[in-house]
Amino acid sequence: MTNPPDTPDIAIVGGGIVGLVLAAGLTRRGVQVKLFEQARNFREIGAGIGFTRNTVNCMEKISPGIVRALRSGGSVNVSLDQVDPNAYLRYINGYGLQREDDPMYQKPLLRLDAGVKGWETVRRDQFLDDLVKEIPEGVIHLQKRLENIIDEDGSEKVVLQFTDGTRVEADAVIATDGIKSTARRLLLGEDNPASYPQYSHKVAYRALIPMDKVTAAIGEYKTQKQHMHVGPNAHLIHYPVNTNTIGATVVVSDPNDWPLDKPTTARASRKDVSDALANWSLPVRNLVDLFPEELDQWALFDLAEYPVPQYNKGRVCLVGDAAHASSPHHGAGASFGVEDVLCLCTIIPEQTVQYTRERNVSKGDSMRAAFETYDKIRRTRTQWLVNSSRRVCDLFQQPEWADPAKRVKTESCFEEVKDRSFKIWHFDSAKMQEDTLRDYQERIRA
């Protein structure tokens, strides 16, 4: 298949959720895309992931096939509530015995209404499998690990070099190669601390547990609905990921360092988790008892301390975690990558083709301008998320949760949690698209 004249050829590096969503969006718009993924197969871990209504709307605008994949992947509204279709995120006190006469009691702290189908959750591996099916044949190239990008002024194409010695040319490169992005290091340089992820001093333990067992451990109500249990130096979140499975994640503070050259997962045991939550309330301890005896400990890295100064350079740009990897405490890292993709699909290829024709510039130059617009529109909001995620984690894990005398102070944090969550959920994607178009058209006219 050849592109119509003036339509750019785009290379995508990295086939995680964001790279695949981008490939689905660009191919739907008639762009010739090649996606290069280092792994032998697409693989996601069997853990849950959630998307707000707003993100699902963005997916719909990028390509209805993405929402089809989400739903055929078995997504559920996070509150499996037959009566009320709205999704609520519930924050409750996870620490200590809170009522002498009822060891299962946990004080409700905040109930956030995310709206109708406001928070859809799915198993990552199932979503990814179904997303791959939405990508036309011939787009995906596996076992291609990016090693170098050559983007020289004056040359017609950008050259990608892979570790197997092969080279590919494209008019532009969009790197969705995740938190350990090679493209980011190539763009920023080996010596720039922003080239590398930074340890957030939190570790996570994740489990998928059959719903009937969870019901027996924590009761029907909590099982069917997302709950965030807060307490000193840790928190636990759980939600249904389909109609018979609960996804649960425990996040624990870790004062130690985690060197970058050490793998980001380590083997751990259920005892590590239960020791960290030893004095927590009975439902929390019951749920942790259902975690596998052996499991992974995930070190949580992000780009908070050394944010990427610019998401574009020449005909290359960084998207998703490659640009703004966040710790997971807002549950919105992939969602923000989806917003990035919508921003790009707003101008590629329709606007870039117009630019190429009207101004008689090369396809590469029109893409260069598109990436400048993308950086301008997306950088501030996405870097806010990275900071805000660390901030809400500190609020969830205030050491003072253990001190009854400080209860009023600790509980007052939820007004802030609400404001921050609403900034994510109530994002006006139509306005972002207008701003994107306006900025790009100003560049065409400049």
Ligand code: FAD
């Ligand atoms: P990745 O998924 O990391 O994909 C990058 C891909 O690039 C990989 O397939 C990798 O193999 C490939 N690659 C890397 N280097 C190269 C190379 N040199 N050449 C070729 N290929 C390469 N987000 C949400 O929106 N909602 C949630 O509920 C949520 N929960 C989370 C819970 C936890 C515990 C964590 C850790 C994160 C959570 N997130 C959530 C964040 C979300 O997981 C990430 O933001 C998202 O997966 C990033 O997708 P990506 O495609 O940008 O990167």
